[in-house]
Amino acid sequence: MSAKILLSMKNITKTFPGVKALDDVSFDVVEGEIHAICGENGAGKSTLMNVLSGVYPHQSYAGTIHYDGAECRFRNIRDSEKCNIVIIHQELALIPYLSVAENVFLGNEIVESGMIDWDTTHMRAGNLLKRVGLMRKPSDLVRDLSVGEQQLVEIAKALSKKVNLLILDEPTAALNERESENLLNLLLHLKQEGITCVLISHKLKEVEYAADRITILRDGAVIETLDKEKNGIAQDRIIKGMVGRDIVDIFPARNCQIGELFFEIKDWNVFDPQIEDRQTIHNISLHVKKGEVIGLAGLMGAGRTELAMSIFGRSYGKKITGIVYKNGKKIDVSTVPKAINNKIAYVTEDRKGSGLILSDTIQNNITLADLWHLSHHGILDEDVEHIAATDKRKLLGIKCSSVFQKAVNLSGGNQQKVVLGKWIQISPDVLILDEPTRGIDVGAKFEIYSIINRLASEGKSIILISSEMPELIGMSDRIYVVNQGRIVGEFNKGNVSQEDIMRCIMDSTRRSKDDKY
Amino acid sequence: MINIKNLLKGNIRQYGMIIALLFIVTMFQMLTGGILLVPQNVTNLIQQNSYILILSMGMMICIVAGAFDLSVGSIAAFVGSVAAVLSINWQINIGISIIASLVVGILIGIIQGYFIAYVKVPAFIVTLSGMLVFRGLTQVILAGRTLAPFPKSFKLFSTGFMPDYFNGNGIHLTTILVGVVVALLIILLQAFKRRKKSGLGISIPSMYVFILQSVTIFTIINLFTFWLARYKGLPMVLVLLFAMYIFYDFVTTRTVIGRHIYAMGGNEKAARLSGVRTNWVLFLAFVNMGFLSAVAGFIFAGRLDAATPKAGTGFELDAIAACYIGGASSSGGIGTILGVIIGGLVMGVLNNGMSIMGINVDWQLAIKGTVLLIAVVFDVYSKSKSQKG
Numbered sequence: 001m002s003a004k005i006l007l008s009m010k011n012i013t014k015t016f017p018g019v020k021a022l023d024d025v026s027f028d029v030v031e032g033e034i035h036a037i038c039g040e041n042g043a044g045k046s047t048l049m050n051v052l053s054g055v056y057p058h059q060s061y062a063g064t065i066h067y068d069g070a071e072c073r074f075r076n077i078r079d080s081e082k083c084n085i086v087i088i089h090q091e092l093a094l095i096p097y098l099s100v101a102e103n104v105f106l107g108n109e110i111v112e113s114g115m116i117d118w119d120t121t122h123m124r125a126g127n128l129l130k131r132v133g134l135m136r137k138p139s140d141l142v143r144d145l146s147v148g149e150q151q152l153v154e155i156a157k158a159l160s161k162k163v164n165l166l167i168l169d170e171p172t173a174a175l176n177e178r179e180s181e182n183l184l185n186l187l188l189h190l191k192q193e194g195i196t197c198v199l200i201s202h203k204l205k206e207v208e209y210a211a212d213r214i215t216i217l218r219d220g221a222v223i224e225t226l227d228k229e230k231n232g233i234a235q236d237r238i239i240k241g242m243v244g245r246d247i248v249d250i251f252p253a254r255n256c257q258i259g260e261l262f263f264e265i266k267d268w269n270v271f272d273p274q275i276e277d278r279q280t281i282h283n284i285s286l287h288v289k290k291g292e293v294i295g296l297a298g299l300m301g302a303g304r305t306e307l308a309m310s311i312f313g314r315s316y317g318k319k320i321t322g323i324v325y326k327n328g329k330k331i332d333v334s335t336v337p338k339a340i341n342n343k344i345a346y347v348t349e350d351r352k353g354s355g356l357i358l359s360d361t362i363q364n365n366i367t368l369a370d371l372w373h374l375s376h377h378g379i380l381d382e383d384v385e386h387i388a389a390t391d392k393r394k395l396l397g398i399k400c401s402s403v404f405q406k407a408v409n410l411s412g413g414n415q416q417k418v419v420l421g422k423w424i425q426i427s428p429d430v431l432i433l434d435e436p437t438r439g440i441d442v443g444a445k446f447e448i449y450s451i452i453n454r455l456a457s458e459g460k461s462i463i464l465i466s467s468e469m470p471e472l473i474g475m476s477d478r479i480y481v482v483n484q485g486r487i488v489g490e491f492n493k494g495n496v497s498q499e500d501i502m503r504c505i506m507d508s509t510r511r512s513k514d515d516k517y
Numbered sequence: 518m519i520n521i522k523n524l525l526k527g528n529i530r531q532y533g534m535i536i537a538l539l540f541i542v543t544m545f546q547m548l549t550g551g552i553l554l555v556p557q558n559v560t561n562l563i564q565q566n567s568y569i570l571i572l573s574m575g576m577m578i579c580i581v582a583g584a585f586d587l588s589v590g591s592i593a594a595f596v597g598s599v600a601a602v603l604s605i606n607w608q609i610n611i612g613i614s615i616i617a618s619l620v621v622g623i624l625i626g627i628i629q630g631y632f633i634a635y636v637k638v639p640a641f642i643v644t645l646s647g648m649l650v651f652r653g654l655t656q657v658i659l660a661g662r663t664l665a666p667f668p669k670s671f672k673l674f675s676t677g678f679m680p681d682y683f684n685g686n687g688i689h690l691t692t693i694l695v696g697v698v699v700a701l702l703i704i705l706l707q708a709f710k711r712r713k714k715s716g717l718g719i720s721i722p723s724m725y726v727f728i729l730q731s732v733t734i735f736t737i738i739n740l741f742t743f744w745l746a747r748y749k750g751l752p753m754v755l756v757l758l759f760a761m762y763i764f765y766d767f768v769t770t771r772t773v774i775g776r777h778i779y780a781m782g783g784n785e786k787a788a789r790l791s792g793v794r795t796n797w798v799l800f801l802a803f804v805n806m807g808f809l810s811a812v813a814g815f816i817f818a819g820r821l822d823a824a825t826p827k828a829g830t831g832f833e834l835d836a837i838a839a840c841y842i843g844g845a846s847s848s849g850g851i852g853t854i855l856g857v858i859i860g861g862l863v864m865g866v867l868n869n870g871m872s873i874m875g876i877n878v879d880w881q882l883a884i885k886g887t888v889l890l891i892a893v894v895f896d897v898y899s900k901s902k903s904q905k906g
Contacts, residue, residue, distance in 0.1 A: 315790060340792045354790055357783035359850045368780055369791040371773040378773045383717050422791065 006031040006196050007052075007165060012063035014047055014056060014220075021047040022061070023220040029165070034187060034197045036211035038204070040242055040469070044220040045200045046090075049167050053087040054080040068164075084164035088154045090173060094142045101125035101138035104157045128156040132186055148179030155186065166190070167198045172206060173301065184210045202242075202299065204235045204506060216241035239506070243469060243498035251474035252450050256457035258477060259290030261328075263430045263461045268322035270310045270485075280306050280317060281485045288430065288461040293452065295476030296465045297501050303485035304465045305349055308432045312346035313339040326429065340369055345423035349434035349465070351412075355419040358408040362400055363389035365407050366421045373426075392421035397447060413444025420451060431455060432463045437471065449475060469498045483508045534844060534859045537892075541863055545870030552873050553866070556748035564676065564820060566865035567754040568593070568813040570858060572836035573843070574765045575809035577857040580840050581769075582802045583782040583849030584633065584640035588625075588647030590832035592807060593814030594825075595651040596622050600815055601664040601824030604671055611670045619811045625651070626807020634800035648833070656826045665823035675819030679751040689750030696742025700735045707731065754816060766854040778802065783850030838885070839864050842892040863888070 007029040014022040022044045029035045039045050050056050052065065054074030065072045067083055074080045077087070094103050104125045110117045125138035134152040142150060151171055158166055168187075172180040184206055187197050201207055207214055216223040216238060223241045270281035280303050288294050296304045309316035311324060313336030324333050326342060333339040339346075348355045356365055366389045367374055374385045389403045396417040400410060407418055416436060423431060433452065437445045452475060456462055466472045472479055479496060481489035481504045488508035491500065545553045552558060572589050579586050596618045603614040625647070632643045683690035707730070714721050722730075745751055769775040780788040781795045789795050813832070818824050843860025845852030867888060871881045 312790070313792075336790060337792045337794065346790065348787075348790060354784070354786035357780050357787055357850065359783045359846070360779060364776065364779070368776070368788070368793070371776055375773050380771050380773060380776065382771065383714055383719060386719055387717060 004031050005029070006068060008066045009048070009052065010064045010066070012048065012051055012061055012065075014051055014061040021220050022051070025063075025217070025220070025222050027215050027222055027225060029196060029198060030213070031196055032191060032194055033212040034191055034199055034210050036199045036201060036207040036214045037217060038202060038207060038214055038238055038242060039217035040202070040467075043217040043242070045217055046169055047220075048217070049087055049169060049198070049200060052080070053077055053085060053167065055087075081161060084162055085167070086158040086161060086163045086165070087167040088151075088158060088169065088171065090170045092147075092150050092154055094150055094153060096143035097141060099139050099141055100129070100136055100145070100153055100156075103142050103153055104128060104138075104160050106157070108161060124160070125156070128159055131159060132156045133182065146179070148175045148183070151175065151179075151183060152186070159190075163195060165196045165198065167200070169200045170202075171199070172201065172203060180206060203509070204238055205510065207238070208235065214238065218242060235506070239499055239502050243502050251471075252446065252453055254293075254453040254456060256291050256453075258292045259459060261287055262290045262292075262326065263288045264325040265311060266323045266325070268307065268310070269320065270306060270317035271319040273316065273318050276318065279485065281310065284322075284482075284485075284487050286480055286487065288463060290459045290461060291456050292477045293456050293462040293464055293475055295472040295479040296463065296482050297469065297472050297479050297505075298482035299505060300467065302482045302505075304482050305434055306485075307482070308346055308434055308463070308465060311339075312336065312344060312432065315346075340426055343426065343429040344432070345369075345426060345428035345430070346432045347419055347423055347434060347436055349438060351415055351419050351438075356407045356415060358406070360407060361404045362393070362398065362407055362410070362418055363403040365418050366392050366403070366425055369422050370425045388425060389421075392425060395424070396421050396451060411440075411444075413440040413447070416440055416444070416448065417451075420448070424455070428460065430461045430463070432465070434465045435467065436464070437466070437468070445471075469501060472501075473498065481505060481508075534842075534856055534863075538859050538863050538866070541866050541870075545866060545873075549870055549873045553870055554744075556744050558869070558873070559744060560748050560752055562865055562869050563752055563755050563758075565869065566861060567675075567758055568817045568820075569832065569835045569839060569865065570758060570861045571761065571809055571813045571816065572832055573839040573857045573861045574761060574854055575806040576833075576836040577840050577843070577845055577852050577854060578765070578769065578778060578802050579640070579806055580837070580845045580847070581782045581849060581852045582778050582799055583785065584799065584802070585644070585837055586629075586640065586647075586803065586806045586810075587644040587833045588629065588651060589806065589810040589813070589836060590829035591648045591651035591655065592622060592625055592810035593817055593829035593832055594655045594827075595625075595658070596811040596814035597818030597828050598655045598658045598664065598824040598826075600671070600818060601667065602658055604668060605664050605666075605824075611668055615671070615815060618815055619808065622807045622809075622811020622814070623804060624807070625810070626804035629807065630800040630803030633803055634796045640803075655828070659824060659826050661826055663823050663825045667819060667822055672819040672822065674753050674757055675816045676822075677753040678749045679753060679756065681750060685746075687747075689746035689748075692742050692746040692750040693739075695751060696739045696746075700738040703734055703738075704731045757816075762854060762858060769854055774798065774801070779850055781849075835864060836861075838889045841896075842889060844896065846896075847893075860892075863892075 005028050008027075010026045012022050012025045013020070025044070025048060037045050037048070047056075051061050054076050057075045058073035065074075067085070072080075072083060080087075095106065098106070101122050105121055110121050110124065112120075122138045129136060129138065129152075132152045132155050134149055134156065136145065136149065142153065145153065155166070171183055175183065180203075187199065187210055191197065199207070199211060211228065213225055213227050215225045218241065226237070264285075264287040266285045268281055268284040269279065272278040272280050284307060286294070296307070298304050306316050310320050311333060314320055314334055315336060324331050331342045333342060333344060352358060357368070363386060367385050370388070371380065372378075374381060374388060386403070392398070393400070393403055398410075398414050398417045398421065400414065407415060410418065420436070436452070437448050440448070452462060452464070464472065464475055466475075473496060477493050479491045479501070480487050481491070481501055483505045486508070489501070489504040542553065572593070576586060576589065599621050600614050600618040603609045603617060604611055629643050629647050632638045633640045679691060679695070681689050681691045707727070711721050711727065742751070769778070777788065777793045777798050780791065780793055781798050785795055814829065817828060821828065839861035840852060840857050841847065841860070842863050843852070843856035843858070845857065864885065867885055868881065871884065876884075
């Protein structure tokens with residue numbers, strides 16, 4: 001390839017409080033190529049693209065961006081769009097109650113002396129739809145379109161703006177095989193028309209199919225860039241690049257006896273709460289012993305959180321079937337209060353959104369799930385409550401001036417400890433921890449690991465959901481691999497590597513796609 | 518040990534509101550040439566604002582739960598007219614009429630609460646339609662006319678006074694006695710709490726602070742009752758208000774259901790995942806609001822000594838304003854009963870003071886609106902500042 005370099009990002013470093021999301025990343029995009037970016041969850045793919053498109057403005061990161069020969073300092077998305085760079089995010093930004101044509105020209109309306117020229121709008125929208133291969137009328141409402149069709153509308157919208165560089169963030173995540181294929185073919189077609197494309201994906205099959213070059217990101221750093229013509233694109237090499245880090249995090253040792261079978265789920269099926277015929281969990285059965293930590297591995301959207309929340313008082317999903325056993329007895333977990341009464345706790349992945357009452361005090365947050373036990377006939381004993389809260393504060397090492405401090409003012413790690421404290425307060429037998437260390441610094445992570453170990457040594461059964469594979473492998477006695485709502489593999493501690501898990505996920509994705517078509 | 522500085526720091530908002538109230542009172546005391554705080558006017562002030570204060574307590578609970586109720590004024594009017602028809606037209610026993618009208622309020626609360634909490638129609642829409650429906654029904658029941666007068670015993674709680682058992686030469690001795698007893702009870706209760714806390718090893722304010730607090734409480738209560746004793750003594754409605762204040766303060770701060778209301782308003786998802794039955798809590802908030810609307814309607818009808826089709830117009834807005842002036846948060850989860858009472862009193866003193874000064878009613882509205890806006894701006898400003906710091 002001898003074409004000119006269209007985009008060159010040099011030494012990009014971007015830090016968030018406590019985390020280095022991008023660490024000295026450099027990469028080039030050649031004009032007219034499809035350049036894929038691969039990496040695990042949290043590897044920095046989306047952050048990199050947000051830097052490029054101006055979502056994170058110039059000066060909020062270090063490093064330089066050169067585009068089409070000139071240095072760019074984007075302050076917002078408008079600036080990058082002026083340079084004909086368009087990003088299409090994972091969550092589509094369409095207005096459901098407007099027509100396809102209105103969406104395509106949203107913010108870019110065709111105006112004739114102050115009024116919208118609807119005839120031209122519809123005509124041009126129709127042409128664009130033909131170009132992206134969408135068999136719809138411009139007047140159809142976006143809400144009536146499938147996700148795949150909506151994706152095409154987004155691309156049509158990008159094309160309406162004279163795009164040179166199109167960035168797609170996980171465009172096929174919600175698409176089925178045929179829609180994905182159409183989309184990839186469209187990208188290849190656009191390439192012929194001279195549009196350069198950056199494709200973020202962790203579906204290696206698609207990357208293999210469409211991309212000319214692949215850049216692999218891991219932990220915010222570029223591992224290598226592979227060229228299809230030169231090195232060929234071998235999946236094994238990509239997988240190794242994506243996950244092949246040494247386990248640098250240290251996990252405290254746990255020495256405790258794993259007891260007998262304690263908690264069990266059988267034939268668990270869940271349907272999507274909005275789309276009634278879409279099954280999100282298929283026939284999952286799993287078990288946990290006393291004092292055992294089991295891990296649920298999987299990619300984002302694999303159904304792990306949905307599984308956990310559907311077990312915890314049917315907080316997610318519809319038409320839930322299956323049986324939950326605790327200590328050999330069938331238990332009723334059909335509402336959250338019943339699940340809590342059965343001593344099951346769920347620590348949410350979204351600590352600010354659904355874990356804490358931010359406007360309330362640490363004390364009130366810690367005691368919230370256990371109020372009926374801290375009261376007599378519904379009347380609270382504020383002293384007992386205070387003692388309970390200060391106990392948890394000491395136990396978990398929550399750093400605060402007093403338990404009457406508001407939760408909103410705490411750091412991420414301390415907030416996570418408050419959420420944990422709330423669930424330890426109900427003295428649970430089974431703890432489901434969903435991403436318990438997301439977004440907290442290394443020191444706090446270590447403390448959380450120690451707390452998990454202490455709970456396990458007290459004989460509690462723990463289910464750990466995490467997208468960080470070293471964490472899962474380091475903390476779990478046993479790992480279930482979840483993909484597309486099914487359990488597709490099970491590994492024991494000691495004989496599992498990140499490559500094994502990744503391969504297990506990739507294989508099952510391929511198999512299920514082969515089954516379907 | 519907790520010292521005075523920490524105590525002040527922790528309750529700066531509450532104290533801020535009390536200071537604002539004192540400021541407004543002092544201002545009108547001067548502007549009205551001392552008429553505002555004449556014993557007779559203080560009694561007036563209490564009776565005039567009693568129904569708004571009652572509504573505000575219920576409204577505060579709805580607002581903390583993350584909703585609000587626009588129908589309270591119409592419900593109050595409707596309940597007043599039902600009571601009038603029962604006791605005046607049909608000559609039914611007063612006790613039964615009152616109970617029946619309160620039940621009507623609760624039933625309305627159940628219906629509205631059901632639609633809001635279980636059918637999930639936004640509270641704004643349900644109570645807006647309730648506002649229209651019950652205003653209409655009031656006019657239907659009264660056939661557009663005013664019903665009056667009520668039997669005397671109907672008015673006991675709205676315009677009545679506590680009877681005097683002693684002869685005090687123009688001073689209402691029972692009132693003074695009640696003041697002393699209530700103040701002593703409060704101090705005794707505080708002392709018990711202290712002892713229990715120190716027994717459990719929880720840090721408590723120093724003895725010096727405690728004595729200062731007790732003396733302040735005793736002085737304020739007794740000064741207040743002495744003042745009222747110089748006129749006709751304790752208005753019965755004040756006794757009712759005090760009982761309701763104690764009850765709702767207790768419910769919101771010391772019961773499981775109260776804590777659940779705050780949790781739900783603060784973060785509904787988190788509350789639900791912590792085992793709070795959020796639908797049930799929201800439902801109860803509106804049932805309670807229906808009940809309190811009925812109480813307010815009954816007091817208002819008694820004070821007016823008539824049931825009129827236009828009764829209670831604008832009550833909902835006064836009650837909501839009292840909540841926001843009193844520090845409730847429009848996003849839910851924040852608010853105290855004491856704050857709302859103070860907010861209601863700010864509105865009440867404004868109304869009363871401006872009326873004494875003879876300010877035109879139209880100007881009064883404009884001034885009240887401005888005060889509401891200033892109060893909320895101050896709140897937003899202080900919050901954004903505290904979050905930065």
